[in-house]
Amino acid sequence: xxxxxxxxxLEIFSGPFDLLLTLILREEVDLLELQLAEVVxxxxxxxxxxxxxxxxTATEFIVLIAALLELKxxxxxxxxxxxxxxxxxxxxxxxxxxxxxxxxxxxxxxxHLGELLERERGVRFRAVPLPASLRQTIVQPQDGSQDPxxxxxxxxxxxxxxxxxxxxxxxxPRVSVAERLTHLRGLLRRGRFSFDEAVRGADRMTVAVTLxxxxxxxxxxxxxxxxxxxxxxIAVRARVQELPAERMAG
Amino acid sequence: xxxxxxxxxxxxxxxxxxxxxxxxxxxxxxxEALLFLAPDPLSEKELAEATQAEDAEVRAAIERLAEEYAxxxxxxxxxxxxxxxxxxxDPHAEDAARRLFSRQRVATLTPAQAETxxxxxxxxxxxxxxxTRIRGVSADSATATLLERGLIExxxxxxxxxxxxxxxxxxxxxxxxxxxxxLPDVARWDPTPEEQAELRDRLLRAGExxxxxxxxxx
Amino acid sequence: xxxxxxxxxxxxxxxxxxxxxxxxxxxxxxxEALLFLAPDPLSEKELAEATQAEDAEVRAAIERLAEEYAxxxxxxxxxxxxxxxxxxxDPHAEDAARRLFSRQRVATLTPAQAETxxxxxxxxxxxxxxxTRIRGVSADSATATLLERGLIExxxxxxxxxxxxxxxxxxxxxxxxxxxxxLPDVARWDPTPEEQAELRDRLLRAGExxxxxxxxxx
Numbered sequence: 001x002x003x004x005x006x007x008x009x010l011e012i013f014s015g016p017f018d019l020l021l022t023l024i025l026r027e028e029v030d031l032l033e034l035q036l037a038e039v040v041x042x043x044x045x046x047x048x049x050x051x052x053x054x055x056x057t058a059t060e061f062i063v064l065i066a067a068l069l070e071l072k073x074x075x076x077x078x079x080x081x082x083x084x085x086x087x088x089x090x091x092x093x094x095x096x097x098x099x100x101x102x103x104x105x106x107x108x109x110x111x112h113l114g115e116l117l118e119r120e121r122g123v124r125f126r127a128v129p130l131p132a133s134l135r136q137t138i139v140q141p142q143d144g145s146q147d148p149x150x151x152x153x154x155x156x157x158x159x160x161x162x163x164x165x166x167x168x169x170x171x172x173p174r175v176s177v178a179e180r181l182t183h184l185r186g187l188l189r190r191g192r193f194s195f196d197e198a199v200r201g202a203d204r205m206t207v208a209v210t211l212x213x214x215x216x217x218x219x220x221x222x223x224x225x226x227x228x229x230x231x232x233x234i235a236v237r238a239r240v241q242e243l244p245a246e247r248m249a250g
Numbered sequence: 251x252x253x254x255x256x257x258x259x260x261x262x263x264x265x266x267x268x269x270x271x272x273x274x275x276x277x278x279x280x281x282e283a284l285l286f287l288a289p290d291p292l293s294e295k296e297l298a299e300a301t302q303a304e305d306a307e308v309r310a311a312i313e314r315l316a317e318e319y320a321x322x323x324x325x326x327x328x329x330x331x332x333x334x335x336x337x338x339x340d341p342h343a344e345d346a347a348r349r350l351f352s353r354q355r356v357a358t359l360t361p362a363q364a365e366t367x368x369x370x371x372x373x374x375x376x377x378x379x380x381x382t383r384i385r386g387v388s389a390d391s392a393t394a395t396l397l398e399r400g401l402i403e404x405x406x407x408x409x410x411x412x413x414x415x416x417x418x419x420x421x422x423x424x425x426x427x428x429x430x431x432x433l434p435d436v437a438r439w440d441p442t443p444e445e446q447a448e449l450r451d452r453l454l455r456a457g458e459x460x461x462x463x464x465x466x467x468x
Numbered sequence: 469x470x471x472x473x474x475x476x477x478x479x480x481x482x483x484x485x486x487x488x489x490x491x492x493x494x495x496x497x498x499x500e501a502l503l504f505l506a507p508d509p510l511s512e513k514e515l516a517e518a519t520q521a522e523d524a525e526v527r528a529a530i531e532r533l534a535e536e537y538a539x540x541x542x543x544x545x546x547x548x549x550x551x552x553x554x555x556x557x558d559p560h561a562e563d564a565a566r567r568l569f570s571r572q573r574v575a576t577l578t579p580a581q582a583e584t585x586x587x588x589x590x591x592x593x594x595x596x597x598x599x600t601r602i603r604g605v606s607a608d609s610a611t612a613t614l615l616e617r618g619l620i621e622x623x624x625x626x627x628x629x630x631x632x633x634x635x636x637x638x639x640x641x642x643x644x645x646x647x648x649x650x651l652p653d654v655a656r657w658d659p660t661p662e663e664q665a666e667l668r669d670r671l672l673r674a675g676e677x678x679x680x681x682x683x684x685x686x
């Protein structure tokens with residue numbers, strides 16, 4: 001099966017995954033209203049039901065869901081937050097705090113408006129047109145009194161694009177699990193290597209997919225790894241097939 | 251109404267009279283509010299139904315209201331008209347009302363109207379849904395006003411059945427143009443003149459990007 | 469004002485006082501009529517222009533009107549709203565009004581609409597994408613409903629071309645506000661500095677855990 005035909009039954013959408021993507025890109029489904037966790041759960045259910053993992057599909061899914069998550073978070077952030085993903089935890093915490101306070105402030109203000117409206121309940125205003133004798137007479141302006149430049153200016157204003165959200169770094173998966181498997185097996189021929197070596201200079205996506213490939217090798221019984229301390233180096237070595245598997249915590 | 255057993259009975263009588271007066275006052279206020287709000291005269295029957303009072307009570311309340319609104323006392327008059335009762339402004343305020351409301355006003359274009367008119371002028375014929383997509387917000391009331399003033403007019407239907415608009419006879423006159431060819435070149439105000447796509451496509455794209463903040467052309 | 473020459477002058481003084489009282493009564497009636505006719509609140513300046521009276525005279529007349537319309541006396545109330553004066557029905561007539569007009573005065577706001585309205589009220593002028601960012605979810609349908617109900621209105625464009633929104637007279641009228649200054653400072657709903665510090669700490673710890681928990685222990 002391909003990822004495209006993954007059937008989804010979500011709160012705001014029901015149908016195949018590729019249709020959902022199309023609708024999101026055509027803005028007919030609002031990404032902000034879509035619970036991405038629901039999509040991930042649907043995919044996990046699907047994996048469960050099939051009992052096997054198609055690596056190509058898995059890679060595609062990870063990339064797409066990551067892209068949707070990033071797009072969604074960008075939609076919710078201000079336009080000049082391009083660098084947000086790379087900011088320090090302190091900055092991120094400040095930023096998040098500011099946003100939480102904002103949201104909380106206006107939720108409270110909304111409750112206050114509700115109270116005001118309740119206080120005014122039953123107050124009606126008169127909405128009766130003026131007697132004919134008093135109605136305002138509107139006079140057409142003189143011929144040629146309007147400047148055509150007003151029209152050109154309006155079009156110029158309407159042509160202006162909002163600041164663009166760059167998606168260049170997303171989209172087509174540049175790295176696949178299969179490719180990373182080959183890479184790891186190549187390194188394994190040396191007997192052992194460290195994970196840091198395997199992902200040196202790689203971007204986040206490649207690191208994630210490489211980890212995924214490593215897990216797959218572990219599942220197939222081809223590798224073992226050890227890590228002396230938390231956040232320390234992960235040493236990967238080929239598993240000696242004859243011996244019983246040694247379980248190592250990651 | 252409360253019945254109080256009393257030695258001579260006078261107290262309870264007084265109470266009743268007070269209660270009655272209080273109720274009439276209450277009903278009078280309610281009827282005053284209804285007459286204030288209603289655009290047309292209200293019959294005594296309508297008032298009785300709305301207030302769930304007896305016809306006689308309604309009549310008593312209206313009599314009381316008529317005293318409060320006795321001619322010359324207030325700026326609002328109570329009138330019996332078309333089988334019902336209505337409130338109207340007193341004619342003595344006519345001059346002030348005319349100064350306030352009837353000033354002749356030269357119709358100028360609001361920003362929303364100017365924008366809608368510009369879209370029709372440059373892209374005609376164009377449907378209202380397209381205008382809305384370009385503006386990012388509804389153009390219904392602007393379109394209605396422009397139609398009414400003869401600045402735009404209907405021009406057939408699109409293949410999807412939407413009414414199309416083009417500029418109308420008043421348009422060229424108002425802007426002092428001999429023909430549509432005299433419209434100024436948009437390039438002067440174009441923020442990205444290097445773009446090659448058609449004006450319509452570019453406007454639609456920009457409008458959609460502005461409206462939703464959704465994903466757009468990377 | 470008529471000047472009467474008199475032996476001791478007292479008569480003409482009395483006449484003047486009477487004249488003055490008569491004039492205030494007259495002006496009060498005129499202003500009452502104008503408030504009755506006007507669809508929206510009228511400022512004291514507008515009233516002074518329409519009646520060709522001095523500001524102080526207008527204020528005196530409004531004070532007199534306020535006495536006549538003292539709460540509980542009538543079915544109509546005099547209200548200071550949206551930078552001016554207006555007449556409104558007394559809420560006690562609401563049940564009868566609902567029976568008569570069978571239409572609710574104003575439907576209540578959904579939480580999304582109330583939140584969107586609060587953001588516009590405090591941050592105006594503000595664009596829809598900005599509202600969406602603050603709420604964290606789309607505000608499109610809430611904005612459309614608020615526009616349709618006249619609670620918010622368009623107010624030009626942002627530098628990126630997005631339509632900006634602000635609240636209008638209708639908002640102040642329906643929420644019983646004299647001006648936007650009647651809204652309390654938003655900071656009043658902020659958590660205490662201690663609570664904020666606590667929140668910041670928790671966020672920071674969560675952020676560090678996430679950054680430190682990467683696949684290769686970076």
